[in-house]
Amino acid sequence: MKKQRILLVGIISVGVIALLILFGWLFRKPLYRLSLGDIDARYRSAMLAYQEHRYADARKELAPLARLDTAKCAQFLLGDLLYRGEGGPADLPEALNLFLMAARQEHVDAQANAGFMYTYGLGTRQDFGEAMDWLYRAALRGNPKAQLGMGNLYKNGWGPVRNEQAALNWYRRAAAHGNSDAMNNIGYMYRNGLGVPRNYEEALFWFQKAANLGNSSAQYNIGNLYCWGKGVDKDIVQGARWMLKSALQENAPAQYNLARMYQWGKGVEKNQEEAMKWYRRAAAQGHEKAMLALARLEKNETVEERDSTFMPDEGWPE
Template sequence: MIAQTTATDFGKSISRAEKGDVQAYEGAGLDYFHGSNGAPQDYAKALFWFRKAVNNGNSSAAQMLGEMYGRGLGVPQDSELAAKWYRMAAEHGIPFAAESADLFEHITVEGRLEQRRLGELERAFTILNPFQDPAFDASIEDRKQAFAVIQKAAMEGLAGAQSTIAFIYDDPVFADQLGVGFDQSKATEFYLAAAEQHDPDAMVAIAKRYEHGIGFAKDTDKALMWYREVAKLPFNRFSHLTGLAGCKIDFLEDGMLDNRNCETWTSTHQARNGLRDDEPHLDQ
């Protein structure tokens, strides 16, 4: 499990960061970003500490850089750079970063979304993130409205939104909190729609559903088909998913590994939560 910076850490983060404690860099950035724990809101200083955090291996800080570039906070608004840093966070298993990357990539590459809708959708993804920074407070009504915004985008065909809606329907607690009801059938429908657009997380979800007979009749051949598609993804971008897929393929084809080992491999990989040597460091 990826370590999360808690609200109780923030008060000491700036002084620790200024003394060179790399573990405090993200917390210092969050203090300045939110203007919390006695720190003034200062986007330039937040950007400085988030950059240092990313350059020292903290990939969750890349998500905050994505938000700053996406919203133009302390820097000129830049959808391409926002997509870049959200994608970096997503590639290291940061929850819901992939959906934000998807939004900005649609703008910069395909132009499917109007700029005026971007802020609304990005905020909706932020609100529904179950691993949200404790300093961010959203009411149940905010969450329900966010669900409605993302559901609309899902119905319009945005893969990241479809994958998010599927995740919500697939989680009994989350679905109950939003008042939409746990629904495996709807989860499968939205996962499949996203997977057919090559959404990596949705592709894995569909493979697992065929593997275990959830939403579909159990079908090892179709599970293998989807895992093989996942295994084709660029390793340097999706190693946590391609590694899982490779393990699953070995398990299903040869019975060499048990299922628990595959899931453990992914959890261990994500827990490392560090940047690779071949990834660019921040100088923007």
């Protein structure tokens, strides 16, 4: 009889423990939410730290909030800090994880960011299928970054079949929302006759729209059009001015071409010191031609100008 009582007590104890575990599992999220106290106050404090660029504080305050299943804004903001390496080390895999958590709750910017990271294999393997899924969802909701991303997928044939007309359509939608990269890419399409007949005047129009918003690639592209006399009267002085605007924003191709202009005195007064300066700045960004030119100048090698009419490299970055 005593053994039976002991056995019964043991069974009851195991059952109680199992119930406690079950209830703990069922109520772990509500209990965790309660442990955070005033969630709205915590979120306001985290947002204030984020807006004031106190990123280390923002990370600290967002981390417990991001664990809540419904905290999509906290998840997105913490993901943004981890992606950019603000307030601490960058962590791309965790940034993507947070973006995905928010994206599944229909956070449109998180959807766009997740699509971008899958497109370029940032924090994960490159996966154009996943990229298109997330970009398309955000693009349909009017997110210009996602619309730009959709255009890039179609233009390059990443995932979908290459379709320049579809790419142009997505770029136009992003440009309508003020996205300067999309404006620049429309100019690129007109410049190269992709999806539309080649039209330098139309290319210049779109490059100008993007350049007015401070887009360095568009500024560089305008500089090239002036130097080549495409869609505008040839004017190397004006070309140099646009190259300088772009170069000051650390556009490496513009820095390289500006250095060449100083080296040969095209559109600017010949100045070897300025040439060296801009070659160095381009080389510091890994521009191979700038590295080679800089090495030759530093060795005082004689370099012959290839022809009397200076022409910049005809590069058209996106």
